[in-house]
Amino acid sequence: MRIVIAGAGIGGLTTALSLHAAGFTDVTVHERADTLRPLGVGINLLPHAVRELTELGLGERIARLGVAPGTLSYHNRHGQLIWSEPRGLDAGYRWPQLSVHRGRLQMELLAAVRERLGPHAIHTGHRLRAVQDPAETPVATTQVGFATAGGDVLVTADLVVGADGIGSALRRQWYPDEGAPVWNGLTLWRGTARAPAFLDGRTMIMVGDAEQKFVAYPIGDGTINVIAERRGPGFAGGAADWNRAVDPEPVIRLFRDWRFPWFDVPGLLAAAGEILEYPMVDRDPVDRWTHGRATLLGDAAHPMYPNGSNGASQAILDARTLAFHLAGKPLGEALAAYENDRRPATAALVLSNRRQGPEQVMVLAHERAPDGFTHIHDVLTPDELTEIATGYQRAAGFHPGALNDRPSLNARTGAR
Secondary structure, three states: OEEEEEOOOHHHHHHHHHHHHOOOOEEEEEOOOOOOOOOOOEEEEOHHHHHHHHHOOOHHHHHOOOEOOOEEEEEOOOOOEEEEEEOHHHHOOOOOOEEEEHHHHHHHHHHHHHHHHOHHHEEOOOEEEEEOOHHHOOOOOEEEEEEEOOEEEEEEEOEEEEOOOOOOHHHHHHOOOOOOOEEEEEEEEEEEEEOOOOOOOOEEEEEEOOOEEEEEEEEEOOEEEEEEEEEOOOOOHHHOOOOEEEOHHHHHHHOOOOEEOOEEHHHHHHHEOOEEEEEEEEOOOOOOOOEOOEEEOHHHOOOOOOOOOOHHHHHHHHHHHHHHHHHHOOHHHHHHHHHHHHHHHHHHHHHHHHOOHHHHHHHHHHHHOOOOOOOHHHOOOHHHHHHHHHHHHHHHOOOHHHHHHOOOOOOOOOOO
């Protein structure tokens, strides 16, 4: 079986590795960028994703890239603790949570693809244009069109996987009237800072509420990932661009009063070398990912708000689930099983993240006690706090008991 993957991000590269591990030998990845570089800022890989990378033989390699947080704590904008919970191994998982630089992770996955599938498995400078319509597709194969610097090229494939991100050309082919991603009125400013460790050096913090928030966590080598967020037009207005560097001073001023005995928010923002501006966007879930011999994966299938730190992890789960079903079923059955497993689950996560996901504890604390509280249990009951946290874990597929006991997605078919 010849499989063509569009997109060399985390989802696309993990798909290639998963298919190779499952016994598929004719797999290529086509990326629109001319050169793959370690771009981006920090991300979190939750234990369910780390399990899948570990079962691909990459656990130790990825762990060396970052930090395994042991605690996640939520605070109001006055610095008061709302809720704290253990993470990763400290929470009883068999696998850690890992906080890493997205670009370093992508480069490690890229290196693994080249090692295992060969240097010619990656084709850069290939922008997906279209996949042959299922009604026109021959029984055995489909045609994939790419634009390159040397002109348009056609590639024949038995299966096409669209892992080409939130602006997916494959998704746009099937849903041409979908329009631009949906902006929720929040603007994110992200960066990394070389700074001393805070608290115990292994804690991820979230401070604020639905209107304004700050997130920080270490990602290794003395670097802290920082995310500032506020509702409003943003400094670029409604047309905020992706990855646009902005003057940090206006962002710092938004948080000038967020200085606590245990943390200095404006100080850490000032230490960031560059601040990038992003609109917080997602897309409405669609009722179908697969058309003929092509399917969607990762952000192309289910772009979601970053609440809950789940985007990259869900793409990794997509990749492993797709390979698992392809290894044991005929193509049509495998694609149907993949979509049945993943589409309802990710649609529910997209909608949950619109309700703030686990960060709902911060929203409720602010609504009920905007000026702060004497004790959090005067504002939110222990049962409410626990249910918000564990409910999201169950929805996202990383509740400790369920994850630890779930059968492996490792699968092997004959070489194809």
